Amino acid sequence: MYWEGNTMSSTFKITTLALSVSLALGTVQSYAAENDAGKVKKEEVERIAVVGSRGAPRSVNDSPVPIDLIGSEELEKSGNTDMLELLKGTVPSFNVQSNPISDAASLVKPANLRGLSSDSTLILVNGKRRHRASVIALLGGGINDGAQGPDISVIPSSALKQVEVLRDGAAAQYGSDAIAGVMNFVLKDDADGGSLNVRHGSYYEGDGDTTEVSGNIGMALTDDGFANLSFQYKNADATSRSEQRPDDQGFIDAGNTNVESLAQIWGSPEINDDITIFGNFGLDIGNDREVYMFGNFSERDVRGGFYYRNPHNRGGVYSNDDGASLLIGDLAQTQGAERTCLPVEITTGNVLTQQNYIDNVANNDNCFSFNELAPGGFTPNFGGNIVDTSITMGTRGQFDDTLSYDVSGSVGRNESSYVIYNTLNASLGPETPRDFNPGSHVQLEKFFNVDLVKELEVGLEMPLIIAGGYEYHQETFEVSAGDEASFTAGPYTDQGFSIGSNGFPGFKPSSAGSFSRQNYALYLDVEAQYTEDFLMGYALRFEDYSTFGNTTNYKVTAQYNVTDDFSLRGSVSSGFRAPTVGQANYSNVQTSLDDGILVDSALLAASNPVAQQLGATELSPEESESLSLGAVWEVEGIHFTLDYYNIEVTDRVSQSAKVNLTPEDKVKLKADGVPNVDSIQQVSFFTNDFDTTTQGIDFVANYSTSLLNGDTTFGLAYNWNETTVDRFSAVTGDFKVSRLENDLPNHRATFTWSQSWDEVSMFTRVNYYGEYQGVHADSSGLSKDADAAVTVDLEVSYHVMEDFKVSVGAQNLLDQDAEELDFGPGTPNNLLGGKYYETSPFGFNGGFYYVKATYNF
Numbered sequence: 001m002y003w004e005g006n007t008m009s010s011t012f013k014i015t016t017l018a019l020s021v022s023l024a025l026g027t028v029q030s031y032a033a034e035n036d037a038g039k040v041k042k043e044e045v046e047r048i049a050v051v052g053s054r055g056a057p058r059s060v061n062d063s064p065v066p067i068d069l070i071g072s073e074e075l076e077k078s079g080n081t082d083m084l085e086l087l088k089g090t091v092p093s094f095n096v097q098s099n100p101i102s103d104a105a106s107l108v109k110p111a112n113l114r115g116l117s118s119d120s121t122l123i124l125v126n127g128k129r130r131h132r133a134s135v136i137a138l139l140g141g142g143i144n145d146g147a148q149g150p151d152i153s154v155i156p157s158s159a160l161k162q163v164e165v166l167r168d169g170a171a172a173q174y175g176s177d178a179i180a181g182v183m184n185f186v187l188k189d190d191a192d193g194g195s196l197n198v199r200h201g202s203y204y205e206g207d208g209d210t211t212e213v214s215g216n217i218g219m220a221l222t223d224d225g226f227a228n229l230s231f232q233y234k235n236a237d238a239t240s241r242s243e244q245r246p247d248d249q250g251f252i253d254a255g256n257t258n259v260e261s262l263a264q265i266w267g268s269p270e271i272n273d274d275i276t277i278f279g280n281f282g283l284d285i286g287n288d289r290e291v292y293m294f295g296n297f298s299e300r301d302v303r304g305g306f307y308y309r310n311p312h313n314r315g316g317v318y319s320n321d322d323g324a325s326l327l328i329g330d331l332a333q334t335q336g337a338e339r340t341c342l343p344v345e346i347t348t349g350n351v352l353t354q355q356n357y358i359d360n361v362a363n364n365d366n367c368f369s370f371n372e373l374a375p376g377g378f379t380p381n382f383g384g385n386i387v388d389t390s391i392t393m394g395t396r397g398q399f400d401d402t403l404s405y406d407v408s409g410s411v412g413r414n415e416s417s418y419v420i421y422n423t424l425n426a427s428l429g430p431e432t433p434r435d436f437n438p439g440s441h442v443q444l445e446k447f448f449n450v451d452l453v454k455e456l457e458v459g460l461e462m463p464l465i466i467a468g469g470y471e472y473h474q475e476t477f478e479v480s481a482g483d484e485a486s487f488t489a490g491p492y493t494d495q496g497f498s499i500g501s502n503g504f505p506g507f508k509p510s511s512a513g514s515f516s517r518q519n520y521a522l523y524l525d526v527e528a529q530y531t532e533d534f535l536m537g538y539a540l541r542f543e544d545y546s547t548f549g550n551t552t553n554y555k556v557t558a559q560y561n562v563t564d565d566f567s568l569r570g571s572v573s574s575g576f577r578a579p580t581v582g583q584a585n586y587s588n589v590q591t592s593l594d595d596g597i598l599v600d601s602a603l604l605a606a607s608n609p610v611a612q613q614l615g616a617t618e619l620s621p622e623e624s625e626s627l628s629l630g631a632v633w634e635v636e637g638i639h640f641t642l643d644y645y646n647i648e649v650t651d652r653v654s655q656s657a658k659v660n661l662t663p664e665d666k667v668k669l670k671a672d673g674v675p676n677v678d679s680i681q682q683v684s685f686f687t688n689d690f691d692t693t694t695q696g697i698d699f700v701a702n703y704s705t706s707l708l709n710g711d712t713t714f715g716l717a718y719n720w721n722e723t724t725v726d727r728f729s730a731v732t733g734d735f736k737v738s739r740l741e742n743d744l745p746n747h748r749a750t751f752t753w754s755q756s757w758d759e760v761s762m763f764t765r766v767n768y769y770g771e772y773q774g775v776h777a778d779s780s781g782l783s784k785d786a787d788a789a790v791t792v793d794l795e796v797s798y799h800v801m802e803d804f805k806v807s808v809g810a811q812n813l814l815d816q817d818a819e820e821l822d823f824g825p826g827t828p829n830n831l832l833g834g835k836y837y838e839t840s841p842f843g844f845n846g847g848f849y850y851v852k853a854t855y856n857f
């Protein structure tokens with residue numbers, strides 16, 4: 001484990017860094033008394049040196065709660081460019097799944113810490129709360145279904161000094177979202193030097209080519225400050241792990257030459273012009289005071305695949321009776337004339353060759369079917385432009401030797417502007433566009449924080465530390481309407497054709513608008529070093545929301561040093577997660593598979609009358625009770641940490657199971673302005689409908705030595721995690737329960753070996769993934785128990801000169817395949833065109849090799 005410390009000489013900067021690290025880790029560190037004002041206290045410097053030393057253990061040993069410190073050098077050696085994948089390879093309790101054909105979730109991938117949803121982990125940057133993404137994950141089922149978490153992928157590794165992962169509930173310190181833990185991304189703050197990296201790689205299959213250029217530069221900001229800038233620019237081609245579907249091949253065999261050789265793609269989306277810029281600035285203004293500012297601008301374009309639309313049976317487009325006959329549009333009927341178009345029954349494997357189609361449609365200018373416009377069917381491509389911006393400004397310092405302050409304000413904004421290609425609005429008939437802009441989502445958050453830390457001499461071993469503060473938070477979720485063609489009901493609506501851009505109908509003006517709430521919080525933290533060996537911490541937080549009222553949460557932590565080399569630690573806490581404004585107000589129509597058939601389903605706000613009739617109630621906060629017990633010890637230079645955790649969450653928020661609509665329901669939905677109602681078969685809504693218990697064990701060991709005439713570091717990390725659904729109803733559904741309990745592997749482990757010589761260095765990671773539930777297309781009928789697997793990552797670097805090195809490496813070096821689809825006797829495994837179960841914990845793309853050049857200056 002590596003960490004590069006700051007070389008800037010400002011004494012106050014070190015003091016405030018010590019304070020910010022202590023706050024970010026969820027406990028206020030204790031300090032040694034020092035009478036000379038303006039001098040860095042000896043204990044603070046020692047703590048910074050312990051945290052930042054090259055030989056330090058991977059977890060912070062003197063903390064009463066488990067913390068991982070991941071240094072910039074380890075992030076660099078991981079060989080990946082996606083921050084989510086970097087963390088997945090380093091923290092075993094952190095999981096990320098690939099998301100093929102998953103609506104907006106393919107634009108912003110959700111992640112899980114300790115088996116809880118992505119919005120149950122609080123994300124900080126430089127100790128300040130990070131805003132959420134505007135994307136709500138609506139497809140993908142299971143743990144992240146309906147989650148709205150921050151977009152971690154916009155944070156480039158080139159900007160980071162280290163990542164701190166607090167693996168413990170911390171709502172009493174930070175408020176909502178900290179049920180599973182906290183991840184703090186600490187930006188580089190060097191005042192000089194920098195780096196430039198160029199990386200290119202490709203998957204063993206020959207696709208997914210990725211090119212990235214990134215860099216960092218530190219500059220002096222007068223004699224007493226720094227300006228540190230980082231950037232990353234990346235392009236990545238799409239991947240395909242697909243086979244031709246049987247129905248597509250059937251059309252080809254029947255003579256339909258308009259079907260693509262791979263009509264539907266399962267793979268990672270294409271990413272274009274992915275650029276992100278981070279800036280971190282600080283200035284010592286004298287008298288133990290500092291002003292600081294940091295922020296980012298990020299933008300990328302993403303494009304991925306959807307499900308194939310069969311030219312015989314796609315409802316609302318080609319047929320309304322499951323392929324028994326074509327859906328025929330009568331042009332004269334749209335002008336008020338009598339209908340003259342005759343029905344066309346589908347009696348062969350290729351309706352284009354049938355005489356009744358040729359006579360009644362192909363050679364009839366008054367009659368129209370979409371087999372004329374898209375004779376081989378069509379597969380929409382869904383994507384969007386994501387823009388993420390943020391800025392934080394503040395000042396911190398000391399009133400005197402015993403009282404410190406930190407006052408800051410932040411604004412964060414994330415906008416997702418959606419695009420869907422190669423589709424159609426069937427109700428517009430032959431005049432339909434093929435590409436649409438269905439609208440956009442914007443998440444805007446504003447924060448104001450006042451944090452105070454006071455040291456009191458009360459006769460204990462160390463001064464009593466009291467921290468208190470105030471936080472104000474305003475959150476707005478905005479929906480912007482799409483272009484008119486994406487939602488309008490065209491002239492062929494009454495003839496049975498579906499409304500809106502097929503696959504992702506646009507947001508109607510009646511659905512557009514802004515939804516906001518405000519909340520404020522008051523908190524108090526106390527840390528007491530009762531004896532040289534016994535430390536306890538106490539935290540209490542009161543938070544009041546404009547939407548659902550207030551909540552009070554607590555946390556108690558303790559650490560006892562049994563010997564100089566062995567200590568025990570533990571915590572007990574309560575927590576909560578407020579449902580997001582988006583979850584409370586968002587509605588949309590989505591296309592998904594139900595028993596292998598494409599159906600349109602509407603997500604309704606919980607306040608919608610139809611949703612309430614089907615069991616929805618106004619959303620309320622999730623609540624949690626957490627317990628952790630652990631030990632830290634050192635034996636002959638080997639550092640060990642072992643922690644058990646138990647997290648009970650009640651009233652968890654998720655998307656309900658999809659409920660079939662009645663004709664009466666459809667009448668109410670039309671009155672409520674929901675688009676495309678006639679083609680909607682099902683509805684779902686967000687609900688507080690189940691309780692879970694998550695328990696597990698984290699084990700971490702690190703050892704540094706000299707081996708093979710070089711410097712050697714070994715690391716072993718293991719996580720056992722198990723989630724049990726304690727309460728649920730029919731609204732949740734049995735399969736969702738199975739996904740919550742079984743989709744993620746119960747056992748994960750990593751073993752790392754880092755070796756360096758004068759000119760050559762090597763980094764190897766072996767990853768173990770235990771058994772998990774393989775799921776395909778969100779279907780219980782297309783799932784199975786998947787086997788455990790092992791993958792190996794390797795990177796070798798050669799220093800061409802002191803400041804320039806070249807690296808070659810591979811992720812999944814041995815090309816371990818994901819679990820292949822197996823639907824059992826009588827069902828073809830390529831039924832939906834895929835090759836692997838999409839819930840694979842190490843992805844489905846296989847091995848990836850790369851070459852990288854790094855210049856440091």
